[in-house]
Amino acid sequence: MDTRAYIESGVIEAVVLGHASEQEVREVNCLASIYPEVQQELDALSEALENYAESHKQKVPENWENDILGALEGVNQEEPLSVVSSSNNSAGTQEREVPLANSETNGGQRSLSPFMGWAAAIAILLIGGWMFLDQNKQIEQLGMAMQELEKSNMVVKENLRLANTERELLLNPKVERILLSGTESFPEAYAQVFWDKGNDQVYLQAKGAPEITEEESFQLWVIRDGAPVSMGVIDNENRELLIALESTSSGSAFAITIEPRGGSLNPTLERMVVIGNVTS
Amino acid sequence: MSMDKRIEQKELGELLRSGDKSVMKMLYIHYSESIYGVILRIVQNEEQAKDILQDVFVQIWKKGKSFDPSKGSLFTWILNIARNKSIDRLRSNNRSPEIQNDVSSVYIENSSSNLSPKEDTIGLKDLVGQLDEELKTVIDLAYFGGRTQSEMAEELDIPLGTVKTRIRKGLQILRKQFK
Numbered sequence: 001m002d003t004r005a006y007i008e009s010g011v012i013e014a015v016v017l018g019h020a021s022e023q024e025v026r027e028v029n030c031l032a033s034i035y036p037e038v039q040q041e042l043d044a045l046s047e048a049l050e051n052y053a054e055s056h057k058q059k060v061p062e063n064w065e066n067d068i069l070g071a072l073e074g075v076n077q078e079e080p081l082s083v084v085s086s087s088n089n090s091a092g093t094q095e096r097e098v099p100l101a102n103s104e105t106n107g108g109q110r111s112l113s114p115f116m117g118w119a120a121a122i123a124i125l126l127i128g129g130w131m132f133l134d135q136n137k138q139i140e141q142l143g144m145a146m147q148e149l150e151k152s153n154m155v156v157k158e159n160l161r162l163a164n165t166e167r168e169l170l171l172n173p174k175v176e177r178i179l180l181s182g183t184e185s186f187p188e189a190y191a192q193v194f195w196d197k198g199n200d201q202v203y204l205q206a207k208g209a210p211e212i213t214e215e216e217s218f219q220l221w222v223i224r225d226g227a228p229v230s231m232g233v234i235d236n237e238n239r240e241l242l243i244a245l246e247s248t249s250s251g252s253a254f255a256i257t258i259e260p261r262g263g264s265l266n267p268t269l270e271r272m273v274v275i276g277n278v279t280s
Numbered sequence: 281m282s283m284d285k286r287i288e289q290k291e292l293g294e295l296l297r298s299g300d301k302s303v304m305k306m307l308y309i310h311y312s313e314s315i316y317g318v319i320l321r322i323v324q325n326e327e328q329a330k331d332i333l334q335d336v337f338v339q340i341w342k343k344g345k346s347f348d349p350s351k352g353s354l355f356t357w358i359l360n361i362a363r364n365k366s367i368d369r370l371r372s373n374n375r376s377p378e379i380q381n382d383v384s385s386v387y388i389e390n391s392s393s394n395l396s397p398k399e400d401t402i403g404l405k406d407l408v409g410q411l412d413e414e415l416k417t418v419i420d421l422a423y424f425g426g427r428t429q430s431e432m433a434e435e436l437d438i439p440l441g442t443v444k445t446r447i448r449k450g451l452q453i454l455r456k457q458f459k
Contacts, residue, residue, distance in 0.1 A: 010444045013451055017422040018360065019429060029351055044455050046356045049423065051458035053359050056317035060333070065312075068334045069305060072341055077299055080346040214350075 003037045012038070016045045033217075033262045034233065079151070122148045166242055174198035180254055180276035186210055191274045193220070193254045200247035202231055204256075206239045209273055212258055218273070219263045222251035233263040253277045286353075293354040296344040304341055311355065315362045322366035322424050324378070332369055336362045367426035378425075415450035418443055 006012075014020035015028045032039040122145065169175050174197045182189040190208035195201075204220050212218065217233040231254075232245035255275040257267040292310070295303035315336055319329045339361050347357055411419070417436070421427045429447070433440045 008448075010448060013444075013447050014429070016356075016451075017419075017447065018363065018426065019422060033350070042352075045451055046352060048451055048455040048458060050353065050355050050359065052419070052423070052454050053318050054314045056321050057313040058317040058320050060312050060316045064330060064333070065308060067330075068312075068337050069308060071334050071338055072301070072304055075338055075341055077345045078342050 001031075001035065003031075003035050006031065007038065007041045012041050012045060016042070016049055036262065039262070079147075081154075169194045169196070169203065169242075172196065172198070176278070178254055178276045178278055180256065180274035182208075182274055183272050185271075186273045189273050191256055193276070194242075195248075195251075195278075200249045202245050202247060202254075203242055204231075204234065204245055205242045206234060206256060206274075209239050209256065212236045215261050216258050217261050217263055218256050219259045219267065220245055221255050221257065221267050222248050223253040223255065224248065224251050228255070228267050230263060230265075233259070235261070251278055289354045290349070293347060293349050296340070296354070297347055297349075299345065301341070303344075304337065307340065307358070308337065311358060314355075315358065318359060318362050318424070319366045322363070323370055328369065329366075332362070332365050335365055339365070363423070363426070411450060411453060415446050415453065418446045419450040419454070422447065 011020060011024055012028055015025050020028070028038070028042060032042045170177070176195045176197060178193045178195060180191040180193060186209075188208070189210055191204065191206040194203040194205075196203070202220075202222070206218055209218055212235075214236070217235050218239070219233045220231040221228040222231050223229075229248070229251075230246075231248065232243075234241075234243050234245075253275060255267070256273045257269070258271040258273060259268055288310070292303055292306060296307070312333070316329060316333055319332045319336070320326070323329055323332065336358075340358060343361075347354065418432055421432050421435070422429075427435065429440060429443045432443045436443070
């Protein structure tokens with residue numbers, strides 16, 4: 001990708017100034033995690049604006065501090081939305097995360113009851129404890145029970161959706177499933193690649209990959225004409241998800257290496273985790 | 281930004297994400313003046329600004345777990361919360377953020393502990409003053425005024441391309457100035 005041209009297109013400026021579309025913001029963040037030059041530009045411009053903003057600082061009346069910090073009393077942090085976070089692929093490819101719940105690929109229907117069971121149990125316990133608590137606490141507990149139910153409901157819906165998508169992939173005759181097995185340094189590791197020959201889209205699920213740090217990313221490579229070509233990166237927390245990466249129309253093998261966060265131009269062969277040959 | 285500031289932000293960000301409420305006082309000490317300055321610049325009303333400042337701190341805490349350090353710095357995240365709340369407040373009052381071009385009205389009274397020893401009030405005045413008026417206008421309209429590029433083009437009655445060029449130039453100058 002011509003990063004120079006991208007940087008000069010003005011989209012990074014739009015992002016830092018806040019008038020970029022959500023899609024543009026995601027795109028820039030994505031590209032920044034792959035291309036260091038884009039990250040650098042993003043950082044530099046954000047910093048410039050931070051300093052600009054700071055140059056406008058004004059003294060705050062002293063007695064405001066108590067009021068303002070006092071307003072935090074009883075305020076709780078919100079739980080972040082679970083699952084779906086972006087995968088890293090370059091411009092042009094639509095980012096599609098297809099997060100998948102933790103079990104094997106059997107394409108079977110997920111059972112609703114375990115989740116609902118938990119949620120119901122929590123709700124009942126909380127409501128049961130209701131009788132012995134005073135008014136305010138009661139309201140708080142009820143609120144918590146509601147939140148728990150909402151949360152598990154979301155998880156259940158998400159899991160259903162994911163199970164269906166993976167099943168679609170498995171049933172699709174045009175999709176080839178390639179098992180990547182561990183290397184000498186990582187003998188227990190495994191991963192799978194789903195390659196949709198109909199549209200060349202490649203999906204990766206690196207569930208069997210080892211834990212890596214925040215400073216590292218897994219990078220998927222396809223071996224094409226004897227040379228490795230990057231298919232994108234995923235980070236540690238997305239290992240278990242089914243992620244749509246780049247597309248390729250040809251390749252003889254797929255491999256994953258551990259690279260510094262954001263990926264590298266060339267694979268670090270000593271840190272290859274899994275590799276698998278395309279059989280057809 | 282110095283390395284110290286970067287480390288500081290990293291630590292503060294971690295405390296915030298981990299749910300350590302004591303971080304809020306630290307954030308207040310470090311950032312309240314900058315946040316207040318931004319809010320005031322936008323709403324230009326002390327009473328409303330106090331209100332919004334409080335909302336901002338509540339929001340920072342509420343959304344603290346969702347702060348993603350890989351997507352940018354803590355300070356930028358906080359500044360954006362402040363900007364958005366201020367612009368929204370103005371809009372709900374059916375007002376559009378006015379951008380004063382009178383540069384002198386924007387200056388801080390005195391420098392406080394947040395600034396690194398190298399920077400002083402005089403230095404900052406010079407730096408901000410170095411932005412040509414037309415460049416400063418577009419930066420301010422975007423940053424404090426929440427305008428999109430096409431809105432700016434219309435308001436200022438200039439081509440969209442010119443807006444883009446000025447934004448780019450302005451940001452490049454700001455980038456060099458504050459090193």
